Every structure is written in C-alpha cells, then in structure tokens.
Amino acid sequence: MEFKGLCLGCMNNKGDAMECPKCGYVEGTPQVLPYLEPGTLLKERYIVGKHLSANGEGVTYIGFDVTTNKKVTVREYLPKTLCSRIKDDDNIIIASGNKLVYQDYLQDFMEIGRALAKLSSLPSIVPVIDMFEANKTAYVVYEFIDGKPLDEIIKRARRFTWEEARPLFLPLISTVNSAHSIGLVHFGISPENIIMTRSGTLKLQGFGSPDAHLAETELTAEFYEGFSAIEQYSLEGKKGKWTDVYAMCAVIFYALTGKRPPDAVSRSYEPRLNMPADVAQNIPTHVVTALAGGLQVNIESRTHSMEELKNQFTNPVPRKPEHKPVPAAPAAEPSGYGDRYVDEPSYKDSPAPAASAQMNRNIPRGYEPEDDEPEISPYKYGIISGLIGFVVLGVIALICLNLIVIPMMNKNKEQEGEDVSSAYVSSAEDPTDSEPKVLYRVPNLVNKKWSSVDGNEKYSNFYIRLKEEVYDENYEEGRIISQTVKAGSTVPQNTPIGVVVSKGSKMRTVPNIIGKTVSEASKELESAGLALGDQAEEYSDDVESGKIIRLNGIEPGKKIQAGSMINVVVSLGPED
Numbered sequence: 001m002e003f004k005g006l007c008l009g010c011m012n013n014k015g016d017a018m019e020c021p022k023c024g025y026v027e028g029t030p031q032v033l034p035y036l037e038p039g040t041l042l043k044e045r046y047i048v049g050k051h052l053s054a055n056g057e058g059v060t061y062i063g064f065d066v067t068t069n070k071k072v073t074v075r076e077y078l079p080k081t082l083c084s085r086i087k088d089d090d091n092i093i094i095a096s097g098n099k100l101v102y103q104d105y106l107q108d109f110m111e112i113g114r115a116l117a118k119l120s121s122l123p124s125i126v127p128v129i130d131m132f133e134a135n136k137t138a139y140v141v142y143e144f145i146d147g148k149p150l151d152e153i154i155k156r157a158r159r160f161t162w163e164e165a166r167p168l169f170l171p172l173i174s175t176v177n178s179a180h181s182i183g184l185v186h187f188g189i190s191p192e193n194i195i196m197t198r199s200g201t202l203k204l205q206g207f208g209s210p211d212a213h214l215a216e217t218e219l220t221a222e223f224y225e226g227f228s229a230i231e232q233y234s235l236e237g238k239k240g241k242w243t244d245v246y247a248m249c250a251v252i253f254y255a256l257t258g259k260r261p262p263d264a265v266s267r268s269y270e271p272r273l274n275m276p277a278d279v280a281q282n283i284p285t286h287v288v289t290a291l292a293g294g295l296q297v298n299i300e301s302r303t304h305s306m307e308e309l310k311n312q313f314t315n316p317v318p319r320k321p322e323h324k325p326v327p328a329a330p331a332a333e334p335s336g337y338g339d340r341y342v343d344e345p346s347y348k349d350s351p352a353p354a355a356s357a358q359m360n361r362n363i364p365r366g367y368e369p370e371d372d373e374p375e376i377s378p379y380k381y382g383i384i385s386g387l388i389g390f391v392v393l394g395v396i397a398l399i400c401l402n403l404i405v406i407p408m409m410n411k412n413k414e415q416e417g418e419d420v421s422s423a424y425v426s427s428a429e430d431p432t433d434s435e436p437k438v439l440y441r442v443p444n445l446v447n448k449k450w451s452s453v454d455g456n457e458k459y460s461n462f463y464i465r466l467k468e469e470v471y472d473e474n475y476e477e478g479r480i481i482s483q484t485v486k487a488g489s490t491v492p493q494n495t496p497i498g499v500v501v502s503k504g505s506k507m508r509t510v511p512n513i514i515g516k517t518v519s520e521a522s523k524e525l526e527s528a529g530l531a532l533g534d535q536a537e538e539y540s541d542d543v544e545s546g547k548i549i550r551l552n553g554i555e556p557g558k559k560i561q562a563g564s565m566i567n568v569v570v571s572l573g574p575e576d
Contacts, residue, residue, distance in 0.1 A: 006047065006064060007020040008025060008029075009023045009049060010023035010049075010062065011064045029050070030567065031087065032051065035059055035078075036090060037090075040090060042139060043139075045130075046064070047063060049063060050062060055220070055222040056211070056220035057105070058075055059076050061074045072141050072142060073141070073142045075141075077109040078092070082101060082105070083095055087535065091135050105209055108209045110138055113128060113131045115184050116184075117131070119184075125175055125204060126195075126203050127143040128142055147196050147197040149191060149192050150195070150196055150255070159258035165256060171201070172202045173248060174306075175204065177307050185240060187210045187239070188212070188228075188247075189204065189251060190224035190228075191255075216235040226254070226260035228263070229246035231243060233496070237299075245309055246296075253275075257279050261295065266484040269484065271297050285316075289312065290312035290313050294309055438493060439490040439491060441488060442495075445499055446487070450480055450499065453499070462491075462497050464496075465497070465499070466499060467500055470500060470503060471502070471504065471506035475502035477502055478502065478504075479501070481499075481500045483499050484499075507559045508562045510551070510557060514551070517548075518568075529562040533565030533568070534568075535567075535570050537572050539575035543571040547570070548570055549569045551566060551569075
C-alpha cells in the first residue's frame with residue numbers, strides 16, 4: 001500500500017480522492033484538540049488517524065503500522081481533566097498542580113498495558129502489539145479487530161438464543177476470570193466494549209484505569225447505563241471482581257432479551273427484572289438462576305466471581321457456594337494497581353437460587369404438583385382462608401393510610417408553609433428489626449437547577465446523583481428533566497435517586513468572535529456549547545496579528561448544532 005493514498009479515517013487506500021469512497025473521511029480534516037493531528041507519525045512506525053473514542057483516561061485512534069502494513073488501534077494516555085495540548089505541538093501540557101496525580105495515573109496506564117500484554121494469548125482479549133512513551137505521555141498499540149460492537153449486532157440483527165450465546169460468552173467469562181487472577185478488573189464491560197469478529201467470536205476491549213469508570217475521582221467517570229454496577233456510582237461502594245460479574249450478566253441478559261436492564265441506581269429502588277415469557281420459557285432454569293445471582297444490586301447477595309458464574313452457567317444443578325469469611329484485609333494484587341478495589345463483601349449462603357425469584361419467570365406450562373405433596377383438610381383450609389382475609393384487610397387499611405391520610409396531613413403542612421420534601425413521613429413495625437423503619441417522602445426535583453440540588457443539605461436524606469445530561473428544547477441548561485424515583489413516593493433514608501439534567505437546546509447561536517484572540521474565541525465558543533476548529537492564517541492590514549479576521553463557512557448569529565466546530569481565519573498582521 002502507498003502511504004500517500006492512505007485514508008486517515010479507515011486506513012484503506014483511497015488513491016487521489018479527497019473524500020474516501022469507503023468511509024467518507026475527507027483529507028485535510030482539521031485537528032480536534034487535544035487529540036493528535038491526523039497523519040502524526042509515532043515511533044517512526046505508527047501513523048495516527050482519526051480518533052475513534054475517548055473517556056476520562058485517554059483516547060483511541062485508528063492507526064497504521066508501516067512495518068507490517070497492517071491496521072492497528074493506538075491508545076493514548078490523555079486525561080483531559082489533568083492536561084491539554086495546543087495546536088502544532090504534540091507534547092502534553094500538564095495542568096498546574098496536577099503533576100503528581102498525572103504521573104500516578106500514567107504509571108497505572110503502563111501497568112495495565114503490561115498486564116494485558118501477558119494476557120494477549122487469551123482468545124477474548126485484544127492483543128497488545130507495542131508500548132512506549134512519547135510526547136510526555138504514553139501509548140499502547142493494539143491489534144486491529146475487524147468486526148462490529150455487540151451493541152450494534154443486537155440492535156440491528158436480533159437477540160440470541162441460549163444455544164447461540166453459550167459458546168460466545170463462556171470463553172469471554174474465562175478470559176475475564178484470568179484477568180481477575182492477576183488483579184485486573186475491567187469496570188467497563190458493556191456491549192459497546194465487546195467486539196464480534198467476522199469469524200463469530202467475542203473480543204473484549206476498553207481495559208484501562210478503574211477510576212475512568214468510578215464516581216468521585218480525578219478522572220471524568222464514564223458509566224454504561226444498565227451495565228455499570230451500583231458500587232461504581234459512589235466513592236464508598238466496595239469495588240472488585242463482583243463488579244465485572246454484574247456487568248457480564250447484564251450483557252448476557254441484553255443479548256438474550258434484546259432489552260437493556262434499567263440502570264443500577266433505579267434497580268436499587270425496584271430490583272425486579274422482567275424477562276419476556278417467550279424468552280424465559282426457552283432458557284434453562286439454571287441459566288435464569290445464574291443471571292439472577294449475578295444481577296443482584298446488593299453486592300453481598302451477588303455472585304462473587306467469574307469462576308463461580310461459569311460453574312452456574314455450565315452446571316444444570318445450581319451449586320451452593322462456599323461460606324467465605326470476610327478477610328481482615330484484602331490480599332495484595334500481583335500487579336499492584338488493583339488493591340483499591342478488591343475488598344471482599346460478606347458472603348451469604350446460596351444467593352443465586354433465592355435471587356432467581358426476582359426474574360419474574362413464568363411457571364412452565366403443564367406443571368402439576370408431585371404425588372407426595374400434602375393435601376389441605378377443609379378445617380385447615382378454613383383457617384388459612386380466614387388468615388388471608390385478615391391480611392388482605394390489613395393491606396387495604398395500609399394503602400388507605402398512604403393514599404389518603406398521609407397526603408392529607410402533608411397537604412396541611414404545605415399549606416402552613418412547612419417543607420415536607422425530606423421530612424419524616426411514617427414508620428412501620430418490622431418483626432425482623434428492633435427499631436421501626438423511617439420513611440421519607442421523595443421531593444419533586446423536576447425543573448429545579450441541578451446546581452441548587454447537588455450537595456444541598458435540604459436533600460440529605462436521599463442519595464441524589466447525576467444520571468445523565470441530554471439536550472432538551474423544553475428545559476434550559478442545568479435544569480432537571482426527570483428523576484428515577486417518583487416524587488411523592490415514600491422510601492427509606494439514603495435511597496438513590498438518579499436525575500437527568502438538560503444540556504439546553506441542541507441548536508446554539510454562533511457568537512461574534514471576530515477581532516478576538518484565539519484564546520478568547522475558544523473560551524467564548526465553549527461557553528456557547530461550540531468548539532474552535534481549523535485555524536487558517538492570512539495577512540491583514542486591518543486586523544492585528546493573532547486575532548480572528550472572519551469565520552469560515554458560517555456567520556455570527558446563525559444557529560448551529562451544539563458541539564459543532566467553528567473554523568476561523570487568524571491574522572498574521574500586515575505583510576511586509
């Protein structure tokens with residue numbers, strides 16, 4: 001292949017065409033800072049193309065290995081919260097005061113790369129080709145995998161039967177178990193990070209710093225809704241190999257049903273998962289049981305390891321797990337970078353079989369009681385009927401209390417000006433508890449400013465967290481659009497409530513940045529939800545050097561989609 005005709009969007013030969021006929025990439029597409037300029041050569045060997053994806057830890061580019069004439073993917077350590085890059089300079093600029101944190105995460109990046117290199121022979125891992133440091137950062141080069149993300153396969157094709165899923169996922173589970181054995185936990189297992197190759201096998205990508213998938217760290221956290229476990233959303237949650245178990249089971253559930261599970265924060269309030277009857281009746285009972293055990297929101301009830309999960313998937317009779325005592329301290333991880341996330345939770349007997357009842361699987365047709373099942377005498381039947389009637393009357397009375405009496409009481413309080421959003425609501429005696437449960441009424445957060453809710457002591461009885469941000473024409477930027485727990489419902493203290501926050505209108509007005517410096521223009525565009533694009537230069541007798549002469553292809557005041565790049569022409573000053 002001639003490198004001069006190489007498309008930097010797909011690394012195929014496009015000849016002399018400006019636009020690649022295969023992928024549509026246009027030659028000369030400007031650099032998107034802080035990513036590397038397309039066409040950059042690393043280590044005199046790897047040509048960097050367009051960036052494919054990015055998260056809080058770094059960015060992945062498509063690449064080309066000039067020594068083997070093969071496509072590769074290049075992962076660059078680039079935590080945008082800690083560093084940046086300027087145009088025409090490949091070197092990373094570390095933000096003031098962040099040098100030590102930057103170096104710590106850099107060492108993690110290299111350690112994980114070395115660990116993955118040791119696992120490259122496993123069938124479900126994307127092999128590591130090379131590792132090196134350059135431009136004041138580090139790079140890991142991976143073999144290019146020709147295939148499609150599992151998410152795209154399921155969306156566009158169909159759901160899998162268990163007979164189809166079993167040979168696909170069991171090798172993947174074994175591979176992740178091998179990674180766990182050396183202390184490497186993924187924390188980002190999802191259909192987006194699993195590639196189905198043209199040969200029909202699954203490859204897991206996206207290994208990286210755990211902090212890129214955990215809340216409240218120095219890196220911007222990336223969560224996969226429906227697949228990230230509850231413990232990833234808070235600093236206090238115990239993270240470990242059981243976190244990957246939850247994600248793996250969620251992916252398999254998605255593959256079998258075609259439906260993403262609700263996010264873990266929502267499931268902490270309503271943990272039941274509905275499996276369609278037509279799907280459930282075609283899945284072996286032990287598989288449903290295994291999925292239920294792995295999808296437990298509470299880590300103490302969840303299946304503990306990939307090894308145990310694989311045993312449950314392959315053994316028609318669910319095994320009773322060993323009773324494992326909680327160790328006084330976590331064992332040291334061989335690789336040295338996983339010890340923050342390996343605390344073992346207390347382990348309960350037989351969590352998976354008990355959990356399977358939450359899957360809402362219908363009883364198979366044709367079920368008949370066994371011959372040795374005891375019959376109920378008329379006398380006992382009468383007693384049982386009376387007890388059931390008494391219980392029903394009690395339930396009706398409790399419903400009336402919650403639907404009529406309590407709302408009326410709180411309505412009177414509201415009329416008197418009392419804030420009942422997080423006030424004490426009711427208590428109910430639980431025979432298993434020594435003290436009554438205290439319930440709190442969920443406040444209505446919709447249309448409130450997220451900045452006024454986040455960290456507000458007024459809502460301290462709830463765990464309110466940002467679920468996602470979306471564009472919405474009906475809500476101004478920063479306002480809450482919806483919440484996962486219905487306003488007015490009563491819940492225990494510290495119940496998680498996820499909120500969706502508006503990013504404002506998707507169409508943004510281009511500000512007038514003519515006459516501004518590049519730095520001033522970049523900040524103003526960022527405030528408007530846009531970004532500075534290509535910066536052409538030309539001489540000007542009217543505009544001083546370094547300031548913007550005009551915008552390319554658009555005028556100030558026009559509406560454009562949020563996140564768009566604005567190309568500008570910058571003055572070089574008068575021509576001598």
